[in-house]
Each structure stands twice: as structure tokens, then as C-alpha cells.
Amino acid sequence: MKVTLAYGRNGLSVNVPSYSTVIEPTHLEPIENDHEAVLRALRNPRGTKPLRExxxxxxxxxxxxxxxxxxxxNQKLVPWILEELTHVPLENVTIINGLGTHRDQTREELCEMLGETIVDTVRIINHHCQEKSELTHLGTSSFGCEVYLNKEYVEADFRIVTGFIEPHFFAGFSGGPKGIMPGIAGIETILTFHNAKMIGHPLATWGILDNNPLQEMTREINTFCKPDFLLNVALNGEKEITQVFAGELAEAHGIGCSFVKQHAMHKCDQRYDVVITTNAGYPLDQNLYQAVKGMDAARMIVRQGGTIICAAECSDGMPAHGNFIKILEMRESPKKILEMIEDPSFQMFDQWEAQRLAMIQEWADVYLYSTLPDESAQIAKITPTKDIEQTLSELKGKYGSEMSIAVLPLGPLTIPYVEE
Known part of the structure; x- marks a missing residue:
């Protein structure tokens, strides 16, 4: 049967055996009139007064x-927030692009994210986690690090955080407090959040909030300078808004996580020999670093010693910025990379993604269909493939003609799991 994988902007069609199990999130229709739905949420928020008041x-x-x-x-959410704040002069508003450790966005990218009108009329800054002059020290975390957040955020009179909620492979769910931590945190704080012990914790995984150390830390860091208002949304596979959550940070985010868990988590009765996955297409599959999420979703249901085939366009490369490539080049195998990262003396930003990739590779073989040159995939200890159907045919020699196959066309927008 033909399955369309979310790949880049246009998708990728592949033929898989008819007995394959295709796992997708429960499809939700977009919310009726998303503009009015967001305005209603801003005017009737959870746990706090209406935004305008x-x-x-x-x-x-x-x-x-x-x-x-x-x-x-955000090309919708930000203008609609400003629509509620018409009494505030635009020169009093600053948009902070929560980059975490990622690179700056170009003007063209900001226009894609926010619309040209917003870019031309509202001040926008890219967060720089390593620029001490752009950060404010707020104290010491119980997790053993100093707490730094973006200075302009801390010094503002009113703080709004936006985001979308999906299962997250470290923190249980995205959105909510993650917009602030690690979105606009300092590098020292981010490194602790993503250290080897935190990333390797058994409860630091998809769909788990309680006793998840990363979720506990992001919540704690938010208490040092809490956002005054949250606006988060849930999205369907077409990236349309299916629900809106607004108001006090913890209450609104908690309701959102419960909603998303109902529709994005999928219980499976078995593990599979082969799992084909994606990273949900553009913009999520822009680079290999991000595509690790789709691989980790597949890891949830592939059997030990099985195979993951990931289709991710990687139009932005590995990427070239950051330390992801450097870390992958430092050792010759996933096992050696894990040993290096788990050494308490080792600390380098981006190590968390390399650690998670190595954990996946220690569990299963990984193939990658992308636009990356073969050498880039090989640096990551991943086997490149130019033909997924041919790779499936070759894997029959390993697993037999009736090898079990699961397909995650939308990658980490669906999180399958097996109760064991």
C-alpha cells in the first residue's frame, strides 16, 4: 500500500507491505474560526484575569x-495578542525569539514566522544564551546550577509566552514552561537541564510529566521569573489549530497536556522489526539534530536489534552551527559517544541530542532518507538510504519475508508505546 510520509514541504510517497501497521494521531478537525477561538481564550483564561485587563x-x-x-x-497568535492589547503602544512591545541554543533567524525567516507586518512594526530580538550581557542572574537552582534568563524578559513589566503542545522526548510535553526554560535561558542553565544524568533518566521521556526531572526543572526555573500569561495551542497533522489554552502557566499548560495526550499517544500491542518514521515534515525536519525526535518516537516500539528508517529532509543540514557535528566526530561509535558524554568531566552544549541519538543507535539500527550527503549521515553513524522501498526489501533478508513493520507518517506527532 502507498503511504505518504511528512517530509519537507511536499511529502514523500512510499510503498510498504499491505500488512504494515500505520500509526497516526487521532485526526482532529481544525477548531472553528481559530481567530475567534484565540480571542475567546484570551478573554476567558484559566486561573487569571483576561489579558487586556x-x-x-x-x-x-x-x-x-x-x-x-x-x-x-505565531503569524496568527502574535497579531491576535496585539489585537487584545491595542491600548499598548507598539513601541512598548518586544518579541523575543526563544532560540535556546539554536542560531539566529534571518529577516526572511522571521517574516515566515510572524508575517512581514509584525516584522516591520514590532521590535524583535533573537535570544543569545551565551551573551552574559544579555542575561540576568536570578539565583541558584535546586538542580545545582546558576539561573540565567534573558535580561529584557526579566526587566519587562508584563511577560507573555506562546507555544504549542506536543509530546516531547525529554520533557514529557512541549509548550508551557519550556518556552522560557530552555527557550530564553543562559547556557549554564541549559547545560544542566540537558546534562547526561537528566537526559538518561528513565522518566525523561514522551508523555510523562510527574517525576520527570526535566519537567521539574523547567517548572522550577519559571518560578524565578514567571510569565504573567500563557498562550499555547494544539495542532493537527496539517498544523492547524485544534484547541487553545490560555491563562496561568501551570493550569493552562496542564489542561493542554491532558488534551494532547488523549489524541497523540497510541498504545501498541507489540514491538516491530522495522519502524519507518519522519520528523513531521517542515519546519520540524529542517536538520538531523531535530530529526532525532522522530527516531526516538520510533524507538518506543521497535524491538531491540530492530531497524528504524527515518525520512527527514534536513534542508538546513546537520546543522552546521552548534556542536552536534563536533560531538559526533569525537568518537567512532554510539557506545563510545555515550561513554564520553556520561563522563562527569564532559560538558558541551548540544551533547543532549548526540546522547539521545546514541541511545537510539544502541537499541536499533538507523537508516536515514534525506538530502544530506552520505558523508554527513556517516558522521552520525547512520546508514544513508536513497530508496526506502529497496531498503525494506533488503531487510527481509535479516528479518524474514513476514517481518513486522510499523509506519509513523507524522513522526513525533504520534507517540506510540508498548506497556511492558
């Missing part, structure tokens, strides 16, 4: 957004 006309307002590697529809 909370903000004075003299307030310096910051709106924290997620960067271009996330599909948050």
Missing part, C-alpha cells in the same frame, strides 16, 4: 515565541 498601557510588554524549528502558528 492585566496589561496597563504604560507597560513594557515582552512576547516570547518559539523559533523556526517549531510549527507554532
Amino acid at each position: 492585566l496589561v496597563k498601557s504604560s507597560d513594557r510588554v515582552v512576547i516570547v515565541i518559539s523559533d523556526i524549528t517549531r510549527p507554532t502558528p
